[in-house]
Amino acid sequence: MRDYLKNILGWSTTRKIVVIESDDWGSTRVESNDLMQKLSQKGFKVFNCHMSSMDAIENKHDLDNLFDLIQSFNSRPKLTFLFNPANPNYEKIKENNFEKYEYIPFDEYLKQTDNGFVVETYLNAIHENLVDIEYHGREHLYVEKWLRYLKAGHPNSIWGFENNFSGFSRKYDYGDIVTFRSKFDLENPQDISSQEKSLLDGKLLIESIFGKSPKYFLAPDGPFSVSLVRELEKINIPYVGLPKNHFDPELQKKSLFWIGKKINKTQRVITRNVMFEPYRSNADWVDHSLNQIKTAFNMFKPAVISTHRVNYISTHSDKNASHSLAELKRLLQAIIKRWPDVEFMSSSQLGDLISKKSIG
Numbered sequence: 001m002r003d004y005l006k007n008i009l010g011w012s013t014t015r016k017i018v019v020i021e022s023d024d025w026g027s028t029r030v031e032s033n034d035l036m037q038k039l040s041q042k043g044f045k046v047f048n049c050h051m052s053s054m055d056a057i058e059n060k061h062d063l064d065n066l067f068d069l070i071q072s073f074n075s076r077p078k079l080t081f082l083f084n085p086a087n088p089n090y091e092k093i094k095e096n097n098f099e100k101y102e103y104i105p106f107d108e109y110l111k112q113t114d115n116g117f118v119v120e121t122y123l124n125a126i127h128e129n130l131v132d133i134e135y136h137g138r139e140h141l142y143v144e145k146w147l148r149y150l151k152a153g154h155p156n157s158i159w160g161f162e163n164n165f166s167g168f169s170r171k172y173d174y175g176d177i178v179t180f181r182s183k184f185d186l187e188n189p190q191d192i193s194s195q196e197k198s199l200l201d202g203k204l205l206i207e208s209i210f211g212k213s214p215k216y217f218l219a220p221d222g223p224f225s226v227s228l229v230r231e232l233e234k235i236n237i238p239y240v241g242l243p244k245n246h247f248d249p250e251l252q253k254k255s256l257f258w259i260g261k262k263i264n265k266t267q268r269v270i271t272r273n274v275m276f277e278p279y280r281s282n283a284d285w286v287d288h289s290l291n292q293i294k295t296a297f298n299m300f301k302p303a304v305i306s307t308h309r310v311n312y313i314s315t316h317s318d319k320n321a322s323h324s325l326a327e328l329k330r331l332l333q334a335i336i337k338r339w340p341d342v343e344f345m346s347s348s349q350l351g352d353l354i355s356k357k358s359i360g
Contacts (some may be wrong), residue, residue, distance in 0.1 A: 003292055006244055007273055007299035011260025011354050016339045017302035018293070019350050020079050021241070021272065023218070024309040025133075026106045027084040027140035029055040029167045036316060038163055042174070049169040050279055051308070056315035057109075060117050065321070066312050067125045069329055075336055078129065080347040081309075082136035082218050082241075085205035088143075090164050098150040101143045103201075107209050119209060126210065132346035135214035135237065137183045138202030141166055144191040146180045154178060185223035186249040196231045203235050215239055215348040216270065225250035229263050239351035241270050259301065260354045268354055270347055274305040276331060278324040286331045293335065302350055 030036050030052055039046045047053045070077050085106045092102035107119050125131045146166055149157040156175055160166055168179050184195060199217075207213050217232055218241030226248050229240055242257045261269040274292040278285045293303040311324035335342055345353070 003273070003295040004299065006271075007296055007301045009256075010258035010271070010301065012300040013302065013353075014300060015302075016297055016342045017350060017353075018077070018335060018342055018344050019270075019302060019304045019347055020077060020307060020344070021082060021218070021304060021347055022079060022307050022309055022312075023082040023136060023220070024055070024140060025058060025081040025083045025136075026087075027136075027220075028057050028087045028109075030165070030316070031056050033316065035163060035165060039165075039172075042159065044168075044172040044174045046169075046172060048173060049171040051310050052167060052169050052172075054279055054313065054317050054320045055308075055310035056313055057113075057115070058118060058309065058313065059115050059315065060121050062312055062314050062321060063118065063121045063125070065325060067121070067128075067130050069325055070130045071128065073332055073336070075342065075344065076129070077332055077344040078346050078349075079131045080216070081131055081133050083133050083206060083214075084136050084138065084140045084220070085202055085209055086139045088139065088141065088146075088164075088166060090161065093147075093150075094161075098147055101147055103139060105205050105209065122210065126212065132348060133206060133210050133212060133214065134216040134218070134347055135203060135206060136218060137220050138198040138205065140181050140183060140220045142180045142183050142185060142187075143198070144194055145178075145187060149178055149180075182221035182223050184219045184225060184228065184249070185221065186225050189250065192225065192227070192250070195225075195228060199228065199231050200235050203237070216241065216351060218242075218270075223247065223249045226255070226263075229267060233264065233267055238267050238355070239270055239348060240267055241272070241347070244271050259304070268351060270304060270351060270354075272304045272306045273301065274303050276305050276307040276328070277311065278327045279308070279311045279320055286327055286334060289331055290334055290338070294338075297339070302345075304347075304350070 086103040089102040089104040110118050166180050168177050170177050216239040217237050246257055247254050257269045259271045273296050274289050276285055276289045296303040312321055314321035
C-alpha cells in the first residue's frame with residue numbers, strides 16, 4: 001500500500017521509463033584497511049555501519065566492472081552518478097588551525113593515490129553514454145559544523161582529523177559521536193551563505209573535471225534548505241531531487257513534493273520510488289525492486305531507482321562488489337524481460353522529458 005501511495009501524485013506517462021541514480025561518487029570514506037583497523041582498535045564499532053565498513057572512493061577496477069556490465073546490455077541501461085567533486089584538504093586545514101576550510105578537487109586527490117586513471121575511465125564512460133555525472137554537493141561533509149567541533153577540540157573529531165577521516169556514524173557506538181556527512185542538515189542559519197557559495201564551487205569543479213555542466217542536484221543524505229533552490233536556479237540547475245516527505249532544516253517543517261512538481265518557473269522536482277541496495281542485507285533486492293517498479297508502472301510513473309556507490313566497491317569486500325554486480329545484472333535482465341519496451345534514461349533526460357524538452 002505504501003508503494004502505491006507514494007506514486008499517486010505527480011507527472012504521469014504510459015512509457016516504461018527507468019532511471020538508475022547512484023549516490024556518493026567522488027567522496028572519501030574509510031579509504032584503507034589500515035584506517036579500518038585503527039578505527040576498530042580505537043573502539044569505534046565501525047562494522048555496525050555497513051556503509052562505512054564497505055565504502056571507499058572508487059577505483060578503476062570497480063568502475064570498469066560496473067561499466068562493462070552496463071555495456072553488455074544491447075538495450076543500454078544508463079547510470080546517473082550523483083557526484084561530490086571535492087574532499088577535505090587535511091594538510092592545509094591543519095596549517096591554518098581549523099580557521100579556514102580548504103578542499104582538494106577529486107582529480108587532484110587521485111594524483112596522490114594509485115587511482116590515476118579513474119578520470120580517464122569516467123570520460124570514456126561518458127563518451128560511451130554509459131553514465132551521466134550529476135551533482136551531490138561539493139563534498140559529502142557539513143564543513144561549517146565540522147570546523148566548529150575541530151576548533152572546540154572535540155576528542156573524536158580531532159582523532160578522526162588526525163587520521164584523515166570525518167565520516168563518523170552514530171552506529172559506531174563509542175564515546176561522544178558527532179556526524180558530519182549530511183552537508184546541508186543546517187544547524188546554524190549563518191551557514192547558509194557559505195553553503196550557497198559551495199554550490200557554485202562544486203558545479204564549477206564538475207565542469208572542470210568532466211567537461212560537462214550538471215543539470216540535476218540531489219543533496220547528500222536528504223536534508224536540504226529549500227531556500228538554497230534559488231542558488232541552484234542562479235547556477236542553471238533545473239532539476240532538484242527531493243524526498244516526497246521532505247524536512248527543511250532551515251524552516252523546521254515538512255513539505256510534500258512529487259515527481260515533476262514545479263518549484264518555480266524554471267525548476268522541477270525528481271523523486272525516487274525504487275530502492276536497490278544489496279549491501280544492506282541478504283534480502284532479495286531484485287524481487288523487492290521489481291515489485292516497486294511494477295507499482296510505479298501500474299500508476300503510470302517512471303521508476304527512479306536509488307542505489308549507492310557502496311554496493312559496487314571492492315576496497316574492503318570483494319564479496320560485496322561481486323554480489324551487488326551479480327544482483328544488478330539479474331535486475332536489469334528481469335526488467336528487460338518483463339518490460340521489453342523499457343526506456344532507460346538519465347535523471348536529466350527524465351527532467352527534460354517532464355519539461356517537454358529534447359532528450360536526444
